[in-house]
Amino acid sequence: MSTAIETMVKFEVFRYQPDWDEPTYQVYDVPYREDWVVLDALNYIKDTIDGSLTYRWSCRMGVCGSCGAMVNGYPKLTCAAFLSEYLPGPIRVEPLVNFNVERDLVTDLEGFMEKLESVQPWIIREDGATDDLKSEYLQTPSQHAAYQQFSMCINCLLCYAACPVSSHSEEFIGPAALALAQRYNLDTRDEGVEQRRDVILKDEGIWECSFVGECSAVCPKHVDPAGAIQQAKMTGAIDYYRRLLMPWTVKS
Amino acid sequence: MSAVDQLQHDVLVIGGGGAGLRAAIAVAQEHPDLSIGIVSKVYPMRSHTVAAEGGMAAVIKDNDSAEDHIYDTISGSDWLADQDAVEMFVAEAPRELIQLEHWGCPWSREATGHVAVRPFGGMKLQRTWFATDKTGFHVLHSLFQTCLQFPSITRYDEWFATKLLVDDGRCQGCTAIELRTGQLRPIYAKAVIIATGGFGRIFPFTTNGAIKTGDGLAMAYRAGVALKDMEFVQYHPTGLPGTGILITEASRGEGGVLRNNKGERYLADYDLGEPLPLDDPRHPQLRTMELGPRDRLSQAFIKEQEKGNTYSGTYGDYVHLDIQHLGEHRIDTKLPFVRELARNYGGIDPVKESIPVRPVVHYMMGGIDTDIEAATSLPGLYAAGECACVSINGANRLGSNSLTELVVFGARAGRNAANFAHTSDPAAVDRLTSQVDGERDRIRRILEQPSGGDRVAELRREMTSTMEEGAGIYRTQEGIEQTYATLSDLRERFGGVDLDDRTNVYNTDLISALELDYMLDISLALAASARDRTESRGSHQRTDHPERDDDQFLKHSLAMRGDDGTPEVSFRDVVITKWPPGSRTYGSTDQAKAAKTES
Numbered sequence: 001m002s003t004a005i006e007t008m009v010k011f012e013v014f015r016y017q018p019d020w021d022e023p024t025y026q027v028y029d030v031p032y033r034e035d036w037v038v039l040d041a042l043n044y045i046k047d048t049i050d051g052s053l054t055y056r057w058s059c060r061m062g063v064c065g066s067c068g069a070m071v072n073g074y075p076k077l078t079c080a081a082f083l084s085e086y087l088p089g090p091i092r093v094e095p096l097v098n099f100n101v102e103r104d105l106v107t108d109l110e111g112f113m114e115k116l117e118s119v120q121p122w123i124i125r126e127d128g129a130t131d132d133l134k135s136e137y138l139q140t141p142s143q144h145a146a147y148q149q150f151s152m153c154i155n156c157l158l159c160y161a162a163c164p165v166s167s168h169s170e171e172f173i174g175p176a177a178l179a180l181a182q183r184y185n186l187d188t189r190d191e192g193v194e195q196r197r198d199v200i201l202k203d204e205g206i207w208e209c210s211f212v213g214e215c216s217a218v219c220p221k222h223v224d225p226a227g228a229i230q231q232a233k234m235t236g237a238i239d240y241y242r243r244l245l246m247p248w249t250v251k252s
Numbered sequence: 253m254s255a256v257d258q259l260q261h262d263v264l265v266i267g268g269g270g271a272g273l274r275a276a277i278a279v280a281q282e283h284p285d286l287s288i289g290i291v292s293k294v295y296p297m298r299s300h301t302v303a304a305e306g307g308m309a310a311v312i313k314d315n316d317s318a319e320d321h322i323y324d325t326i327s328g329s330d331w332l333a334d335q336d337a338v339e340m341f342v343a344e345a346p347r348e349l350i351q352l353e354h355w356g357c358p359w360s361r362e363a364t365g366h367v368a369v370r371p372f373g374g375m376k377l378q379r380t381w382f383a384t385d386k387t388g389f390h391v392l393h394s395l396f397q398t399c400l401q402f403p404s405i406t407r408y409d410e411w412f413a414t415k416l417l418v419d420d421g422r423c424q425g426c427t428a429i430e431l432r433t434g435q436l437r438p439i440y441a442k443a444v445i446i447a448t449g450g451f452g453r454i455f456p457f458t459t460n461g462a463i464k465t466g467d468g469l470a471m472a473y474r475a476g477v478a479l480k481d482m483e484f485v486q487y488h489p490t491g492l493p494g495t496g497i498l499i500t501e502a503s504r505g506e507g508g509v510l511r512n513n514k515g516e517r518y519l520a521d522y523d524l525g526e527p528l529p530l531d532d533p534r535h536p537q538l539r540t541m542e543l544g545p546r547d548r549l550s551q552a553f554i555k556e557q558e559k560g561n562t563y564s565g566t567y568g569d570y571v572h573l574d575i576q577h578l579g580e581h582r583i584d585t586k587l588p589f590v591r592e593l594a595r596n597y598g599g600i601d602p603v604k605e606s607i608p609v610r611p612v613v614h615y616m617m618g619g620i621d622t623d624i625e626a627a628t629s630l631p632g633l634y635a636a637g638e639c640a641c642v643s644i645n646g647a648n649r650l651g652s653n654s655l656t657e658l659v660v661f662g663a664r665a666g667r668n669a670a671n672f673a674h675t676s677d678p679a680a681v682d683r684l685t686s687q688v689d690g691e692r693d694r695i696r697r698i699l700e701q702p703s704g705g706d707r708v709a710e711l712r713r714e715m716t717s718t719m720e721e722g723a724g725i726y727r728t729q730e731g732i733e734q735t736y737a738t739l740s741d742l743r744e745r746f747g748g749v750d751l752d753d754r755t756n757v758y759n760t761d762l763i764s765a766l767e768l769d770y771m772l773d774i775s776l777a778l779a780a781s782a783r784d785r786t787e788s789r790g791s792h793q794r795t796d797h798p799e800r801d802d803d804q805f806l807k808h809s810l811a812m813r814g815d816d817g818t819p820e821v822s823f824r825d826v827v828i829t830k831w832p833p834g835s836r837t838y839g840s841t842d843q844a845k846a847a848k849t850e851s
Contacts, residue, residue, distance in 0.1 A: 122400065136354075
């Protein structure tokens with residue numbers, strides 16, 4: 001900041017509105033600060049150059065999951081993408097791929113919200129209706145550790161942008177939602193594995209998932225959705241043979 | 253528009269964070285026949301509850317008692333909390349936290365499988381439940397995922413509520429802009445719950461996310477409901493300089509200490525007790541030193557700054573928060589997010605270095621005036637969470653009471669709104685049309701304003717800057733009056749605000765303008781309340797009136813919006829049940845003494 005001549009970084013930002021024939025890239029010059037992230041640059045543009053630039057953000061500390069975008073072609077939380085990693089620029093910012101664009105960097109999340117709901121991501125208990133709330137369900141630290149990683153997903157959807165199956169199949173439930181299903185399936189307090197089985201195993205997408213692991217590589221919270229999907233496939237396959245060979249062991 | 257297209261519910265919740273979701277689930281569980289709408293300007297899992305870190309207080313362990321939690325909360329509030337409300341809050345807290353546990357919240361556990369608790373500031377015993385240091389994140393996602401199972405809940409995600417609809421002395425819904433189309437539409441309801449959270453964004457340096465602009469407060473205020481205790485602003489003592497990102501109090505609960513630029517644990521000079529060596533098994537002591545209350549710690553920072561005992565950096569002065577002695581393993585298991593945040597946004601690894609920190613606006617004790625039932629003075633309107641002021645927090649909230657407040661009062665708001673809706677007529681749609689049209693015109697005028705006025709970002713910058721100057725940690729009559737005058741001027745200039753974006757779809761420039769409009773109203777209410785409370789209590793410190801004055805001010809301030817749009821402040825007595833106002837003492841010996849004389 002003490003430099004006499006300010007270093008500037010060029011930003012090429014994807015612009016689109018529904019009544020336009022095609023998107024464009026708009027170029028902005030932004031002063032370089034070594035502690036700035038891409039989100040700071042977007043806010044600088046919006047506040048001082050162009051108030052019409054449209055994007056989502058809130059917490060700016062990597063936990064609300066709003067601000068995902070493609071930064072130089074790679075899915076990132078813009079609040080965690082430091083300018084210093086992209087010098088000397090230009091830095092290209094585009095909406096997350098594999099989603100429809102509403103405007104500029106804002107993508108359509110409705111499809112994801114339906115997928116999230118479809119895996120029934122809540123505790124299912126046979127005693128649910130008679131729950132008296134007198135004491136907690138016990139869960140040891142190692143039981144907690146079994147699902148803990150899969151409970152860290154912030155729904156930022158970087159994994160959908162990275163997923164080769166999602167790129168050609170809109171129906172695929174996808175990495176985040178499947179990891180969440182696994183999170184509940186592995187929770188000792190939950191009794192809903194059976195209820196979730198069909199929606200997961202009938203999804204053609206999970207059998208297409210080739211464990212390239214791009215989803216886990218881009219995850220800013222180290223959730224490892226690829227691992228969750230492989231676990232789900234494994235239990236799915238075991239379950240299939242068990243039903244076939246030992247039907248008496250399977251609850252209908 | 254035909255009746256078929258009308259958006260109508262029994263209960264409408266504005267805000268999809270912890271309090272709003274808890275309220276909606278309460279209605280859905282206990283009254284499955286009622287239809288519920290949740291309007292939220294962001295997808296619910298983006299709500300700022302997500303950023304809460306340290307934990308959630310409730311009495312669950314055998315060594316703890318409700319009396320202790322009540323006393324800690326009341327003394328922490330500098331006796332401004334309503335004691336009947338605190339008693340009820342403490343009594344209902346354990347059940348609500350167990351409920352969250354049954355809904356899947358991944359609480360950190362003891363080896364036995366029971367939930368673990370940790371120490372927190374101003375609390376005499378360990379009673380803070382936690383999910384590592386991402387408690388708010390887990391609570392929010394557990395509530396959101398739980399709410400997905402109820403078919404009676406309809407969500408309006410990314411709809412921005414703008415105004416309450418009121419007729420015949422009863423709240424009957426709101427208007428809201430659907431962001432993806434830009435359409436303003438009425439959503440009618442028999443009862444409405446506001447749960448829009450805090451408004452830290454009226455200040456320049458805050459832990460709060462971009463969305464914390466107090467829209468719900470302004471809507472209630474404009475509908476004739478009072479804003480209570482607005483002058484009480486909580487500065488959290490440990491934010492990262494520059495960004496204002498929060499470093500949780502749990503870091504001190506686990507044993508972290510604060511040092512000035514001489515390496516001294518300076519809190520020892522501020523009536524917070526004696527420091528114990530870090531290897532003493534009794535460290536950290538409860539209600540002592542680093543585990544004192546937030547208002548006192550933030551005030552101590554300013555005093556150290558005045559003495560020249562702080563470090564100076566690019567983003568202002570700071571002190572050191574040192575957690576190195578906890579060791580890498582404990583930091584990674586109990587405070588993983590602190591390490592992540594300090595590395596990413598502070599550029600240091602707290603395993604090897606101290607974290608630079610300074611006080612940062614974190615939480616608003618004040619809010620929409622509600623009673624113990626979460627009801628406002630307007631029939632059919634309820635409020636819960638940080639946007640509301642019951643008050644259980646008084647002049648200073650204790651860390652880990654606010655997440656608990658979300659669920660205790662969220663659930664109460666839901667139950668009470670449901671009962672109200674059960675016995676009420678549907679909204680009088682025909683009679684509300686003119687209000688909807690009027691609101692459409694108001695927004696169109698902002699959107700179509702001729703060019704030449706101030707930009708939103710410039711007005712916002714001036715507002716936040718004057719708030720910090722006049723309504724910061726230490727205040728004076730002169731400073732507050734200057735801030736009030738500047739805000740009044742900004743209010744005028746807002747009339748000519750000049751948008752860059754005149755389109756309909758997802759117009760965030762327009763939304764920012766509307767948020768600014770609301771923030772100006774509540775900032776004025778805050779400044780007026782701070783001006784009229786000529787005493788020092790908790791987080792409200794007047795250098796020109798340095799003492800607490802129970803004779804005149806054992807009272808809540810109530811700011812009402814006058815006919816000309818300016819705030820008018822009056823006062824109402826605090827409810828005292830069993831704990832007469834006493835001196836607020838911290839430090840282990842003092843505290844034992846105080847407890848003896850007062851109980």
